[in-house]
Amino acid sequence: MFQGLQFEPVSLPDHAEALRSEVREFIERELPPDYLRNSDFNTGVSAEFSQKLGAKGWIGMTWPKEYGGHGRSFLERYVVTEELLAAGAPVFAHWIADRQSGAQLLKFGTEQQRQTYLPRIARGECYFSIGMSEPDSGSDLASIRTSATRVEGGWLVNGSKIWSSGAHQNHFMITLVRTEPPSANRHAGMSQFMIDLKSPNITIQGIKNLSGESDFNQVFFDDVFVPDEMVIGEPGNGWEQVVSELGYERSGPERFLSAFRVMVEFVREVGDNPTEAQVALIGRLTAHLITLRRMSVSVAAMLESGKTPVTEAALIKELGNSYERMVPELIRQLVPGRTSLRFRQTLEECILHAPSFTLRGGTREILRGVIARGLGLR
Numbered sequence: 001m002f003q004g005l006q007f008e009p010v011s012l013p014d015h016a017e018a019l020r021s022e023v024r025e026f027i028e029r030e031l032p033p034d035y036l037r038n039s040d041f042n043t044g045v046s047a048e049f050s051q052k053l054g055a056k057g058w059i060g061m062t063w064p065k066e067y068g069g070h071g072r073s074f075l076e077r078y079v080v081t082e083e084l085l086a087a088g089a090p091v092f093a094h095w096i097a098d099r100q101s102g103a104q105l106l107k108f109g110t111e112q113q114r115q116t117y118l119p120r121i122a123r124g125e126c127y128f129s130i131g132m133s134e135p136d137s138g139s140d141l142a143s144i145r146t147s148a149t150r151v152e153g154g155w156l157v158n159g160s161k162i163w164s165s166g167a168h169q170n171h172f173m174i175t176l177v178r179t180e181p182p183s184a185n186r187h188a189g190m191s192q193f194m195i196d197l198k199s200p201n202i203t204i205q206g207i208k209n210l211s212g213e214s215d216f217n218q219v220f221f222d223d224v225f226v227p228d229e230m231v232i233g234e235p236g237n238g239w240e241q242v243v244s245e246l247g248y249e250r251s252g253p254e255r256f257l258s259a260f261r262v263m264v265e266f267v268r269e270v271g272d273n274p275t276e277a278q279v280a281l282i283g284r285l286t287a288h289l290i291t292l293r294r295m296s297v298s299v300a301a302m303l304e305s306g307k308t309p310v311t312e313a314a315l316i317k318e319l320g321n322s323y324e325r326m327v328p329e330l331i332r333q334l335v336p337g338r339t340s341l342r343f344r345q346t347l348e349e350c351i352l353h354a355p356s357f358t359l360r361g362g363t364r365e366i367l368r369g370v371i372a373r374g375l376g377l378r
């Protein structure tokens, strides 16, 4: 039944805001003065930087201390993530593990999995990929064909995953597989396995994106053995588990800040003498940004109280991704006559990455479907 969308107004508490200057000082100290990178979480990778963040206690912030976490609130985590993104810090190595894989292990993993992997993730030493999409199954995730068959002590996995971000440099992939053949209930018979990406019989092939970088991959599994202790949750419960991670995956500031650096550089570029059109654009983009941020902070508070705000998260992602695609497009049309190399590099890189913003993590059309269902319209 339709419960209504909930976006309670939430202010970041003082103890969360107090972290902001600490994070800014850390960034200023750790990144070179001429550092320039877009605010896209998916690009910069630095194990060294991730480990320094781990040492500060800024990975696994909300997890219990007994698993290497820091028992802090989602609102404190929010401040840390938005500052790192705004600076374009190289966070991708640990990003998925911190954002959703760790939360999955905490919620569905065995005690042994939690004790073994969560502290390593929190130290910034252990990185995860998401293994959902397949060559013929993206939006329609329930149609996956990668399968696992029972063998002594575990499972044999066969099939292929695609667009697997960071699989070439990460340690594990939480992989959605069919452990039973498809049936009338399309969501039944799936399971999540934690697969060691260095296992025998795995082939990882890079795929080039528009800008010529190879940050995602196709991963082939050819009789890959996965021991029972690497199954996450109950076999057959995969769909429910995947759905539960979407609240984490879709609602954070990375869903509307990817083009933030372009905006900052644009403001710097137009300086003290902006045209009327430039002023109007900066005002419009800022107003959108503030609204999206308020919605996203509100969802962080829902996560804090243990809710699963799937519809609200989908709405933030849909609006946020549309926004971050619009930013470089509108700014491009009002570029001043002479621009700095710094500004051009930022804008050009963002333009090449922007088409992916509305694909990764679920396309706009799919999100609109989720929102419509959440509103009771379908």
Ligand SMILES: Cc1cc2nc3c(=O)[nH]c(=O)nc-3n(C[C@H](O)[C@H](O)[C@H](O)COP(=O)(O)OP(=O)(O)OC[C@H]3O[C@@H](n4cnc5c(N)ncnc54)[C@H](O)[C@@H]3O)c2cc1C
Pocket (backbone or CB within 6 Å): 129, 130, 131, 132, 133, 134, 135, 136, 137, 138, 139, 140, 162, 163, 164, 165, 166, 216, 356, 359, 360, 361, 362, 363, 364, 365, 366, 369
């Ligand atoms: C940069 C990037 C990183 C990614 N990283 C990962 C990753 O790490 N792990 C992972 O598992 N996946 C990853 N993905 C994959 C991403 O989740 C999929 O691309 C996405 O789910 C869409 O699937 P698809 O590409 O197969 O497109 P399709 O599902 O084939 O869709 C094609 C088009 O049809 C539309 N469409 C499909 N079904 C419907 C429908 N029912 N109603 C209306 N329109 C529809 C879609 O909106 C889209 O426009 C990544 C993608 C990108 C771009």
